[in-house]
Amino acid sequence: MNDFRIPLGTWVDGFIEYITDTFGFLFDIIRAVFDGAFEVVAFLLVAPPFWVIIVIAAALAYATRGWKFAVGSVVGLALIVGVDQWENAMDTLALVLVASLLAIAISVPLGILAAKSKAASSIIRPVLDFMQTMPAFVYLIPALILFRVGVVPGIVATIIFAMAPGVRLTELGIRGVDKEVVEAGQAFGASPWRILRQIQLPLAMPTIMAGINQVIMLSLSMVVIAGMVGAGGLGAQVVASLNRIDVALGFEAGLAVVILAIFLDRLTAALGTSDTPLGRFLGARKRGRQQALAA
Amino acid sequence: MTEIIAVKADRLYKAFGRRPSEMVKKLSAGASRSEVSPLGTAAVIDASFEVKRGEIFVVMGLSGSGKSTLIRMLNGLLDATSGTVTVAGKPITGIPAKALREIRRSSISMVFQHFALLPHRTVIDNVAYGLEVQGIGREERLERARTIIRLVGLDGWADSLPSELSGGMRQRVGLGRALAADTDVLLMDEAFSALDPLIRREMQEQLIELQAELGKTIIFITHDLNEAMFLGDRIAVMRDGRIVQIGTPEEILTDPANDYVAQFVQDVDRARVLTASSVMEPVRSVVTINAGPRAALRTMRDLQTSATFVVNRDRTFAGVVRDRDVLRLVKAGETDLRTIIRDTATAVTPDTALVDLVEASVESDLPIAVVDEKNRLVGVIPRVTLLAAIGNVTTNTGELPVVEPAATISVSLITETLRETALEGAQL
Numbered sequence: 001m002n003d004f005r006i007p008l009g010t011w012v013d014g015f016i017e018y019i020t021d022t023f024g025f026l027f028d029i030i031r032a033v034f035d036g037a038f039e040v041v042a043f044l045l046v047a048p049p050f051w052v053i054i055v056i057a058a059a060l061a062y063a064t065r066g067w068k069f070a071v072g073s074v075v076g077l078a079l080i081v082g083v084d085q086w087e088n089a090m091d092t093l094a095l096v097l098v099a100s101l102l103a104i105a106i107s108v109p110l111g112i113l114a115a116k117s118k119a120a121s122s123i124i125r126p127v128l129d130f131m132q133t134m135p136a137f138v139y140l141i142p143a144l145i146l147f148r149v150g151v152v153p154g155i156v157a158t159i160i161f162a163m164a165p166g167v168r169l170t171e172l173g174i175r176g177v178d179k180e181v182v183e184a185g186q187a188f189g190a191s192p193w194r195i196l197r198q199i200q201l202p203l204a205m206p207t208i209m210a211g212i213n214q215v216i217m218l219s220l221s222m223v224v225i226a227g228m229v230g231a232g233g234l235g236a237q238v239v240a241s242l243n244r245i246d247v248a249l250g251f252e253a254g255l256a257v258v259i260l261a262i263f264l265d266r267l268t269a270a271l272g273t274s275d276t277p278l279g280r281f282l283g284a285r286k287r288g289r290q291q292a293l294a295a
Numbered sequence: 296m297t298e299i300i301a302v303k304a305d306r307l308y309k310a311f312g313r314r315p316s317e318m319v320k321k322l323s324a325g326a327s328r329s330e331v332s333p334l335g336t337a338a339v340i341d342a343s344f345e346v347k348r349g350e351i352f353v354v355m356g357l358s359g360s361g362k363s364t365l366i367r368m369l370n371g372l373l374d375a376t377s378g379t380v381t382v383a384g385k386p387i388t389g390i391p392a393k394a395l396r397e398i399r400r401s402s403i404s405m406v407f408q409h410f411a412l413l414p415h416r417t418v419i420d421n422v423a424y425g426l427e428v429q430g431i432g433r434e435e436r437l438e439r440a441r442t443i444i445r446l447v448g449l450d451g452w453a454d455s456l457p458s459e460l461s462g463g464m465r466q467r468v469g470l471g472r473a474l475a476a477d478t479d480v481l482l483m484d485e486a487f488s489a490l491d492p493l494i495r496r497e498m499q500e501q502l503i504e505l506q507a508e509l510g511k512t513i514i515f516i517t518h519d520l521n522e523a524m525f526l527g528d529r530i531a532v533m534r535d536g537r538i539v540q541i542g543t544p545e546e547i548l549t550d551p552a553n554d555y556v557a558q559f560v561q562d563v564d565r566a567r568v569l570t571a572s573s574v575m576e577p578v579r580s581v582v583t584i585n586a587g588p589r590a591a592l593r594t595m596r597d598l599q600t601s602a603t604f605v606v607n608r609d610r611t612f613a614g615v616v617r618d619r620d621v622l623r624l625v626k627a628g629e630t631d632l633r634t635i636i637r638d639t640a641t642a643v644t645p646d647t648a649l650v651d652l653v654e655a656s657v658e659s660d661l662p663i664a665v666v667d668e669k670n671r672l673v674g675v676i677p678r679v680t681l682l683a684a685i686g687n688v689t690t691n692t693g694e695l696p697v698v699e700p701a702a703t704i705s706v707s708l709i710t711e712t713l714r715e716t717a718l719e720g721a722q723l
Binding site for chain 2: 180181183186187188190191194198199203
């Protein structure tokens with residue numbers, strides 16, 4: 001009995017080896033694309049003087065929530081500059097942006113699919129459970145093999161870890177749309193695509209935005225782990241401080257992560273509602289246009 | 296009037312369960328709803344009816360009776376398990392999704408219980424939604440939507456969001472959206488049930504006005520019998536998935552098909568539903584004007600009443616004569632009834648609601664005369680009949696003592712007078 005053992009790990013190892021050998025070129029392409037995307041975004045964030053980025057961030061903050069949030073953002077970002085973590089923070093932000101955008105691009109359509117089809121939903125659910133609960137370090141191992149050291153395995157691991165709430169909340173949001181309103185669309189002869197576009201997505205938007213918010217927050221929580229495989233940024237600083245038992249550096253880098261997290265959270269949470277200076281402006285403009293048409 | 300069938304349902308079944316067609320087979324072989332319940336739910340069983348163009352057809356039943364399922368099969372929101380639905384002569388069962396969407400756009404629209412407005416769109420964009428789906432350009436559809444908004448009484452609210460409106464106003468938007476689509480048939484699923492009673496009444500009246508104006512065919516689902524009676528040209532009563540009776544409101548009320556319907560209708564406000572024609576009695580106490588006072592007196596003696604109706608030779612209603620006046624006339628030897636006719640009796644048309652007869656009945660002890668559009672006397676409604684009909688005392692009105700007002704002059708006195716005044720050659 002003691003000798004019995006299922007060699008599950010060996011099989012997975014063999015499988016990873018097989019796909020590395022067979023699809024190596026494919027992973028090279030993915031690596032090049034992700035790396036390129038990251039470099040571009042990182043360049044855009046790091047190249048301009050820090051105050052330009054802070055002004056842009058403050059403007060975004062004002063448009064989505066108002067002046068209090070704008071002031072808070074300026075103070076927070078200035079603090080990052082003050083502790084000399086600006087470049088690292090921008091690298092991390094670039095990684096989070098690229099990884100979350102990709103995660104959203106994958107998870108929202110998957111969520112729609114899951115909402116439309118029971119079969120798809122029953123396949124996607126357990127896969128999501130797997131992706132969300134498997135310790136994140138575990139994906140890093142094959143990701144390292146497939147994409148080699150650098151920012152790409154970090155991005156890939158982040159996408160896998162972070163996309164689950166995007167799928168789940170998109171599905172939940174669309175399933176939660178008032179059945180009668182969907183029926184109304186059908187009763188007037190609207191096509192499924194039109195119903196999705198004009199009824200289901202707009203009405204599910206607050207829930208989908210909550211999902212997107214969660215995707216971004218989870219991405220941020222992955223940056224430290226990504227730092228371990230050479231993704232750089234604040235994650236690398238935290239890992240370095242851990243190795244050197246450097247409390248000061250650890251606290252500064254950690255605080256920078258917290259500031260970024262709060263900024264991104266408040267920003268994306270506000271996008272789910274229309275009660276913002278931007279939303280009011282757009283709403284007023286739309287009504288103005290209709291009144292102009294009516295006149 | 297030629298009757299065009301707008302919507303036709305033929306042996307419709309809808310079963311929810313794992314093997315719906317097997318359930319339908321059992322049901323059509325005579326199994327009851329509870330017998331097939333282990334297999335699933337039989338929502339609609341063997342429903343057949345025809346809705347005429349321009350008619351308000353009400354489907355009434357309690358919750359769980361299958362009425363919402365039935366209405367959803369009429370526009371294909373639910374597929375019928377078996378049977379066919381025809382809208383405007385075209386079948387909508389078993390056709391491809393695209394063709395079905397086309398029929399929904401062109402022929403049949405719907406109003407929902409909870410309004411089902413698009414909350415992120417303004418009133419005018421909601422009203423124009425059907426037109427938008429039909430592919431009509433923005434300018435034109437807003438133009439047409441504006442006309443409809445005026446029609447349903449929402450002037451000035453075009454640019455509001457649904458959340459800014461009250462329940463009644465929201466349902467006006469729902470109604471406007473269905474009207475704007477300009478389809479012949481309107482399905483209304485418990486459309487007024489979510490509104491409070493005063494608003495509901497107002498909406499019902501407005502619906503009838505709109506229907507008279509636009510001539511739409513309306514299929515209206517409700518669980519409220521008074522609403523069904525008020526709106527319906529014809530009513531289908533549903534119970535446990537089956538249609539148990541189809542008929543006009545009066546037929547349902549006066550001649551319920553079974554105990555279930557009878558029990559259902561016992562609480563209805565009968566005075567508003569029943570009309571003069573459904574409760575009136577045949578006229579017994581009546582004389583033609585040329586028959587003269589002696590004939591009138593004889594009639595009153597025979598029926599023991601103190602008054603009789605008088606009709607002209609073409610049977611048009613002339614009025615009423617009282618026994619004392621006739622007696623005086625006979626004693627005086629005069630022969631012209633015209634001189635003593637009183638027009639105190641109230642004449643009403645056959646479609647007057649009973650509620651409108653109460654006042655007339657209180658004011659005069661004479662029965663109310665019912666006259667048709669040519670002013671011909673077609674029946675009478677004595678006070679007892681009216682009370683019996685409103686109180687639903689009995690449907691067998693033949694046994695009721697309908698002779699009123701009671702005779703005030705004794706039979707012997709009349710006979711005496713007739714004999715004394717009998718001229719040579721006169722009978723009796």
